[in-house]
Amino acid sequence: MQQLVLASGNAGKIRELSAMLAPIGIEVLPQTAFRIPDVEETGLSFVENAILKARHAAKLTGLPALADDSGLEVDALNGAPGIYSARYAGEPSNDKANNDKLLAEMNAVEDSKRGARFCCVLALVRHADDATPLIAEGYWRGRILREPQGQNGFGYDPLFFVPERGCASAELNKEEKAALSHRGQALRELLRRLPEKLPITR
Numbered sequence: 001m002q003q004l005v006l007a008s009g010n011a012g013k014i015r016e017l018s019a020m021l022a023p024i025g026i027e028v029l030p031q032t033a034f035r036i037p038d039v040e041e042t043g044l045s046f047v048e049n050a051i052l053k054a055r056h057a058a059k060l061t062g063l064p065a066l067a068d069d070s071g072l073e074v075d076a077l078n079g080a081p082g083i084y085s086a087r088y089a090g091e092p093s094n095d096k097a098n099n100d101k102l103l104a105e106m107n108a109v110e111d112s113k114r115g116a117r118f119c120c121v122l123a124l125v126r127h128a129d130d131a132t133p134l135i136a137e138g139y140w141r142g143r144i145l146r147e148p149q150g151q152n153g154f155g156y157d158p159l160f161f162v163p164e165r166g167c168a169s170a171e172l173n174k175e176e177k178a179a180l181s182h183r184g185q186a187l188r189e190l191l192r193r194l195p196e197k198l199p200i201t202r
């Protein structure tokens, strides 16, 4: 398999996706290595933003590109922060400020109504104007905690309670998180369907 540019500036995502792809011999080059600036995420859905980011990186590198658009949808907040998860507390994105805002918004919400899900949509384009991008999605249900727990992961992981494990997502190691997470599920689906799109070149 040839190289793939990973159309993300998020170190947490780059870490997780690289670790999941390395064992199967796919080398991912983060777009930061090409000094590619973040593209404006003007889409109204995860899938639109994922495609936009993948095309942008493919255009600037000439390589196939994989993008991840993801976020947290909270039941009691009608799906917010959703596609705005990275910029919930304003820009530039700041995990601590986003978590503080989420805790404040959820302060009056009782325990039985704190359900949420992480969503991840991956888009793989073979070149910038690929008319048949490969799309895969994954969802992970849990609950919003009342205070941060754990040091691992990134983003909202310290506030996301994982019912299957009885702890926060930030208390899982990277293998445990990959086995359950929205991103792990989406990536396994993408890889399962990858043969439909080979050869990956134009």
Ligand SMILES: O=P(O)(O)OP(=O)(O)OP(=O)(O)OC[C@H]1O[C@@H](n2cnc3c(O)ncnc32)[C@H](O)[C@@H]1O
Binding pocket: 007, 008, 009, 010, 013, 038, 041, 053, 068, 069, 070, 071, 072, 085, 086, 093, 098, 118, 153, 154, 155, 156, 157, 181, 183
């Ligand atoms: O767009 P790129 O450059 O990939 O990086 P980003 O951080 O801006 O990524 P998104 O636009 O997809 O926003 C996703 C946000 O959702 C949150 N998020 C997504 N996946 C997560 C995970 O596995 N654990 C915790 N938070 C997550 C986190 O706050 C991310 O910043």
Ligand SMILES: [Mg+2]
Binding pocket: 041, 086
């Ligand atoms: Mg983003």
